[in-house]
Amino acid sequence: MKKKTSFFARTAVAPHMVWAVVFIVIPLFAVIYYAFTDAQGRFSLESILQLRDYIPTIGLSLWFGLLSTAICFILAYPFAYFLSQKKDSQQKTLIMLVMLPMWMNLLIRTYSWMLILERNGILNKLLTLIGLGTPNGFLNTGGAVVLGMVYNYLPYMILPIYSVMSKLDNNVIQAAQDLGGNRFNVLTRVIFPLSLPGVVSGITMVFVPSVSTFYISQKLGGGSFLLIGDAIESQFQSVNNFNLGASLSLILMILILISMAIMNRFTDDDDAGGLIV
Amino acid sequence: MKRFAAVFLCVVFVGLSLFGCGKNETSTLQVEAEYPRDYEGTVLNVYNWGQYISDGSEGSLNVNKEFEKLTGIHVNYSEYDSNESLYTKLKSGGAAYDIIIPSDYMIARLIAEGLLQKFDVTALSNYKYIADEFKDLYFDPMNEYSVPYQFCYVGLIYNTTMVEGSPDSWGIMWDKKYAGNILNFNNSRDAFGVAQYYLQQDVNTNNKADWDAAFEKLKEQKPLIQSYVMDEVFNKMEGGNAAIAPYYSGDFVTMHDVNPDLAFVYPKEGSNASVDSVCIPASAGNVEAAKLYINFLMEPEVALANAEAIYYGSPHTAVTSNPDYSLQGNEVIYPPEEITSKMQYFQNLDPETLAYINNLWNQLKIS
Numbered sequence: 001m002k003k004k005t006s007f008f009a010r011t012a013v014a015p016h017m018v019w020a021v022v023f024i025v026i027p028l029f030a031v032i033y034y035a036f037t038d039a040q041g042r043f044s045l046e047s048i049l050q051l052r053d054y055i056p057t058i059g060l061s062l063w064f065g066l067l068s069t070a071i072c073f074i075l076a077y078p079f080a081y082f083l084s085q086k087k088d089s090q091q092k093t094l095i096m097l098v099m100l101p102m103w104m105n106l107l108i109r110t111y112s113w114m115l116i117l118e119r120n121g122i123l124n125k126l127l128t129l130i131g132l133g134t135p136n137g138f139l140n141t142g143g144a145v146v147l148g149m150v151y152n153y154l155p156y157m158i159l160p161i162y163s164v165m166s167k168l169d170n171n172v173i174q175a176a177q178d179l180g181g182n183r184f185n186v187l188t189r190v191i192f193p194l195s196l197p198g199v200v201s202g203i204t205m206v207f208v209p210s211v212s213t214f215y216i217s218q219k220l221g222g223g224s225f226l227l228i229g230d231a232i233e234s235q236f237q238s239v240n241n242f243n244l245g246a247s248l249s250l251i252l253m254i255l256i257l258i259s260m261a262i263m264n265r266f267t268d269d270d271d272a273g274g275l276i277v
Numbered sequence: 278m279k280r281f282a283a284v285f286l287c288v289v290f291v292g293l294s295l296f297g298c299g300k301n302e303t304s305t306l307q308v309e310a311e312y313p314r315d316y317e318g319t320v321l322n323v324y325n326w327g328q329y330i331s332d333g334s335e336g337s338l339n340v341n342k343e344f345e346k347l348t349g350i351h352v353n354y355s356e357y358d359s360n361e362s363l364y365t366k367l368k369s370g371g372a373a374y375d376i377i378i379p380s381d382y383m384i385a386r387l388i389a390e391g392l393l394q395k396f397d398v399t400a401l402s403n404y405k406y407i408a409d410e411f412k413d414l415y416f417d418p419m420n421e422y423s424v425p426y427q428f429c430y431v432g433l434i435y436n437t438t439m440v441e442g443s444p445d446s447w448g449i450m451w452d453k454k455y456a457g458n459i460l461n462f463n464n465s466r467d468a469f470g471v472a473q474y475y476l477q478q479d480v481n482t483n484n485k486a487d488w489d490a491a492f493e494k495l496k497e498q499k500p501l502i503q504s505y506v507m508d509e510v511f512n513k514m515e516g517g518n519a520a521i522a523p524y525y526s527g528d529f530v531t532m533h534d535v536n537p538d539l540a541f542v543y544p545k546e547g548s549n550a551s552v553d554s555v556c557i558p559a560s561a562g563n564v565e566a567a568k569l570y571i572n573f574l575m576e577p578e579v580a581l582a583n584a585e586a587i588y589y590g591s592p593h594t595a596v597t598s599n600p601d602y603s604l605q606g607n608e609v610i611y612p613p614e615e616i617t618s619k620m621q622y623f624q625n626l627d628p629e630t631l632a633y634i635n636n637l638w639n640q641l642k643i644s
Contacts, residue, residue: 053636056643118518136457140504222504223463226642238361239635
């Protein structure tokens, strides 16, 4: 049966449309406009061409983004499965614990990691007690930056995978077992394909903020790792070169669109529907 | 027992509220100038650096509140964290402020771009307190746009338990002995400055070869650097996580209060002087109230409270001659003439040079 769009349905969507146009479409065009003009507002490819200087930055951002997404996935997938097998009441408690850190601001969480990883920080002091300390601590390394991203974005990987897994029909798994599938086969041929929509949306939700992050890299990387988010921030905040900042933002958006397009190929539109951001 | 606790809390609350009210009604502040209540009910938008005013914490004077009591003008106070973000806000025209407190080179830039308005500083009765050496500064040679608020110098902070002897040169920032223990500024101008003083350059040069030489020096230094910091420097130096850091003199006093092992030196090659001055943007809507506010900031008691709260140097003669001023004669905040004579002010660089050094700065980060 074909639904008719009522007058009410059409007016109800209007505020959302206005919102989307004012806060999404217009800023998007502003980014494109600034990316292709110079400081005097004339058409220019200069800031696009300047992106060549930022190839290492873009590469490093992609690498850190991929790395932290992969680590998040490896940590989150078994955990989400474990979670979905628990009793309902336990699931609620555990989910609460996963979300608990998100009640604190990202800046505070990251700053706390700075103090923990510092050479006179609590972690290095404990390790020194058992003879494993390092004289320089763990701060200001690429590893610290990736750790910060994994820590901050892990819940975004756990939650979508868990939400798909908790809805898996146990009869399907039992059927697979009855038909002679061993544990490994049940996991790889039944559970994993069925949980794919959650995995895809988890990967997207972790990769996008990781690749565009800026605060984490500044605080945990000791200012020595320039990621694309840092480059954009400095163009707007300190250099006041909106054109280069916009062209960096544009390339970041294109990278994210490409990666989302790749991810969406792995899943049917119907299943992923409500989950992809 | 529970009832006792409840009664006790009631007594405490009633006591506190009575005490609070009593304090509100009688202002003990002595003011010298006249503050007419002509602008009562209007709003004054003040845009200042973070933690750059005496705000009533720890029993200090709440400057904005006193001004409100005196004039009936409501102070709408907000903060920024860099000259550049202040500039972006003003330039984009999205916000209207009546009072801003930028640094020297930014004042020069704002004047050049017509973003500040002139006002007659001599009409402000408290202007007589400003020391002569803080008048006619390069960015406002005729004293038409600005009234100096606070000043500071860049020097070298080091941890005496980690550094041998007493360093006197920027060269220590390139000493391999301290590899992994050295911090540098995380902003291009100040970080390049360190290399430029060491190379004895003019920090305001527009000669690209000079900037390239400073860049090479910073690149040579990068493997020794633990991290590039701004506000993180407090935690790192206070906690003994790093041995050497260049930073602002006023902030050293704060750090030294926490960690007495820290020491401060002005390197013999010279360093950077900076002055933050009170200005009125061209787009200000409440100019007369802004002038009252500037005059109020120069009240001897207010200037003293600010100097005590901020720990930066005060250009105010009634503060520096006040025997009760805790930083009076402090050689870090008020270094002697032979040191200040070697200081350089940052000046506004042309856009081409700015873009050039920013590009070098990014290359340094990537390398």
